[in-house]
Amino acid sequence: MGFSCRIPCVKPLLNNRQRQKRLAWAKDKKDWTAAEWSKVMFSDESKFCISFGNQGPRVWRKRGEAQNPRCLRSSVKFPQSVMVWGAMSSAGVGPLCFLRSRVNAAVYQDVLEHFMLPAADQLYGDADFIFQQDLAPAHSAKATSTWFKDHGIPVLNWPANSPDLNPIENLWGIVKRKMRYARPNNAEELKATIRATWALITPEQCHRPIDSMPRRIAAVIQAKGAPTKY
Template sequence: MFSDESKFCISFGNQGPRVWRKRGEAQNPRCLKSSVKFPQSVMVWGAMWFGVGPLCFLRSKVNAAVYQEVLEHFLLPAADQLYGDADFIFQQDLAPAYSAKATSTCFKDHGIRVHNWPANSPDHNSIENLWGIVKRKMRYARPNNTEELKATIRATWALITPEQCHRLIDCMPHRIAAAIQAKGAPTKY
């Protein structure tokens, strides 16, 4: 099971089309593109396996206490439903809230085995690629407020198929081989 957080903004910045104009068209309305300096945004925690799991919209900065609440209310129920009493390995990055001593104790108390994951390795994490897929699918959505943004994220997340998740997980050996070949430098993944 893979998990991570991602930030979604109402204004998607430079992901839209570029504006090209000729000399003298500087103020022509069809040659202008508005931008937002500090767009409204939401931070989302999600989980995936051979399908997508629950989403949690975070209301505050993530510290160990907030993360443990996410685990209690979102991860554990999903893991119980999916795995029952069977063992599974949980993957997360090494954010301070995730690797805090209190968080490690929480995992031990619930009998969850956490994969020993290298620091700064987003190329290896399948859910990073999944967030990219969700954001690409949302590229042309233009929510007007954070509630519309959340609804768009939920709807887009629900469209992710188990096959897409399978492909992301199945290509892990290729991602790891590419990282080894690149000696830790960024890869196409």
Template sequence: MCSDENKFCISFGYQGPRVWRKRGEAHDPHFLRSSVKFPQSVMVWGAMSSAGVGPLCFLRSKVNTAKYQAVLEHFMLPAADQLYGDEDFIFQQDLAPAHSAKASSTWFKDHGIPVLNWPADSPDLNPIKNLWDIGKRKMQYARPNNAEELKVTIRATWALITPEQCHRLIDSMPRRIAAIIQAKGAPTKY
């Protein structure tokens, strides 16, 4: 099971059509568009496996070890039940401080969940990074007006992700590893 957090903003980078103006029209209100320096955003934790996606957790603040363990308890464990049933699995997470804290390691040991050893700064290896990008591309024309509408849009988009999409991403792991080895650790197409 692969997991990660990701930030979603109300503005997904679409800036609308470009406007060409004639000299002297630069400050004409007809040609101006307001912008937001710091758009509303939400931070989301999610998990996936080759069987599909688990439930999302919207994070309200920076994640410390205690909050991360609450996410694991209330979202990761139900996701594991949903995706694996009684089958064994290995959990994947990056090396964020809350993830790699001794208390988090103890939580995994206490719950009998093996954690995949993970190299630092390795987004090319994590298929959920691609899944977040797929979701953001599907949402690029959505126009939520506030954080609550953004959450609704994220949930709806996440629900449309198929197990087949997840399976293809998990199946890409051998190719990802080979590409990173060939690139000697440099960025890859993944």
């Protein structure tokens, strides 16, 4: 009958109010061109975990070797992990920031001061840009809004629970796929691997997902605010 068994795609849970806001946002931005989207600096945080003993989905083994350490995939109850903040534009990626503590408004403003501003200089020079961020509490705090006003940086309004609209998610996916078979032994080695892999991202890999923004917005409108394939 044409059915096949597949693992469901994981998408954020959206209530009706959030869907309506996504739809309204998409309709407001539907006439933006790819050139206009190239003026946006997209940002996000992502979590990376040490994958102990990850040898891929399958192993070659003989009868009786099921418990051979070479044939096992180890699991760890609380694997070491790091949280990373990054930014990107059509011109490429900015420097990464490894977050050491829970991100409150003060910590986030420190990230903006020491990582976002240098990224803006690197990616835009003296040209104007718009900064994108999600609606995390530290991002939407009054003190953070004041920081942006004091620095004269416009912030793109953004709908909640909308990773499918953020091109930087594609870059996190690229980095994690490239690191699939990496073997970091501790958090410092994990950070070094992330930095090295992030540095290999090309401007073309950044331009492609940003160039898809008009199509992403059209998909949101077609889905009436529901999650899209992106």
